[in-house]
Amino acid sequence: MESACATREPISTFLESSFREDVCLRLLAESQNSDGGWSSYPGSRSATEPTCLAFLALSAVPDEAVAKSIRRGMEWLRRTQLADGGWPAVAEQEKSCWVTALACMALHSQRDESGAVDAGLEWLCANWPAEGNLWWRIRAKLHRKTTTVQQDSMLRGWSWTPGTASWVEPTTHALLALRAIPARLHPKSAAERIDLGERMLYNRMCPGGGWNAGNPLVYGVGGMPRIGATAWALLALSEYRERAENQQSLEWLRRQYDSIRGPVSLALAQICLSVYDCAPPRFERGLQQLYSANQFLHSIHAAAWSAMALSAPNEWLWGPRRKGGAHGADH
């Protein structure tokens, strides 16, 4: 299929900007909690996802004070890791969940050698979504003709929380984490999980391209793709960029770009289109317009994603360059 991105935009789109420093990075730097973590909004309790995002965004800043912040963030992450190797989304939770992939990526990006990443990957690969259990398989056999959702539930990716089904975004997080971390550090089951996860994502693509949370067809009606889920899926599948599904979804994302009204969606779309070499040059202007509307509602997520989208490419999101080809490629 012809590439959805015929012309490659110059990489200078991503050069550092004052908006990145004065708004995004400043908010992140000033919002670190005294315990070393970040919360979703300044003044709230530290949580795993905003901590990972903040320090992934700040890790691109060559500054000693920032490096100290990142070290404190790493300590917070190591302290909050649960005994089973995973991480909870918030301190009040006692169960590991979807944020484990993000925590592994964040710690690995700082070359953490505490063993926390190994334990996190073990948890990630050992926890299967619930649709693979015996009861599910029996039910699936008995109700083959169900028309509620039409997807192959034997293609298991990752769930948001233990004991539930696979969904697009947690699957993409796990795939990106496993791609960012060298295969020699992977648990034994990683290759199988990666293969299943990638096939699951392609199986869950919406008719016509793009992804939503994970139900491409409900009662025979095609699901509406969403910006965030599509960007995540394309990032996780960027090794297969020439595949028709990728190109179709990329084209959908490009068509939506000018209608995006949320900073997180815009930043994710920008990162994704950059990875596919077709980022629009008007990103920063659009981002500033969104900022002027609500000041991102002081969201750490929005500030972190915006900073990352305005930075030089993050290795963990960009992944290996153009391997092309089929499933089972060398991870």
Added chain:
Amino acid sequence: MALTTEPLRPSFEQPPARVAIRRAANYEADLETLIYETLREFDPPVHGKSVLLKPNFVEPDPRCVINTHPAVVAAARESFLRLGAREVLLGEAPGNERDTEGILETIGLRDFTGPLDGIFVDLNLDDVERVPTRTRASKLKELYLPKAILRADFVVSMPKMKTHHWAGVTLSLKNMFGIVPGNCYGWPKNVLHWAGLTNSILDINSTVRPDFAIVDGIVGMEGNGPTQGTAKSAGVLVMGDDPVAVDGTCARLMGLVPERIDYLKRAGLLLGHLKLEKIRQLGETVESARTPFQVTEAFRQLVA
């Protein structure tokens, strides 16, 4: 208070409910006067209190067929402020879309309410506390709930009048799914689906029973709701202090039999009144305002 430790009382021991049906042809109508005057009849105890409005903001749908219309939300906010509420916050935890600000901007909420900073809380990402469920309909036993909900003195559920492809209808009780944070439960909140949709609706509403409900039925959704159905003009706002009675009335307005909707039938035993004789109707009658909604084949048996 929305969150209470008082023991639950069976519905037959509870005083009769009041439900108001008000006509509003479109969103350009004077909704603030309509809602304010109706609230005055109910005289809710909100003076000096913190009120949290929980609309149904699901998807970035610029036509606002899926979402509670921002004109209704803004009118309700102004009305509660006029009644003397100390603050009126808006809180929502969209179930599928993670970019909440993207939804708010797409539907133009800010054009109706003014600046969102300080009045909108993303319940998906708010601090949480672990709260035991007051019923044990599901296996959940406890819920992580946002502090904005727990701190509110008065919670108002503000759904869109819609059919729902798994629950039959989605109204003020089902809308309370949207107080549960995605951060802990995912996008969608799949834990609740695995715990059973009906049972989860009951547990959430027994734990945080909305103090009031305002249903946007000016334009609702029929068919394959809650996101892929067809716009349906019903031309009404339905309001009341008993969410079960409000939902039952809405179902009747939609041409459905509420007693055949599993979660409403069960909610009618413990969380409020479903029986007609226990609902005092204000404003329009159900018969005069009824607008039958189409349902999917799976819910054909709900049709009156």
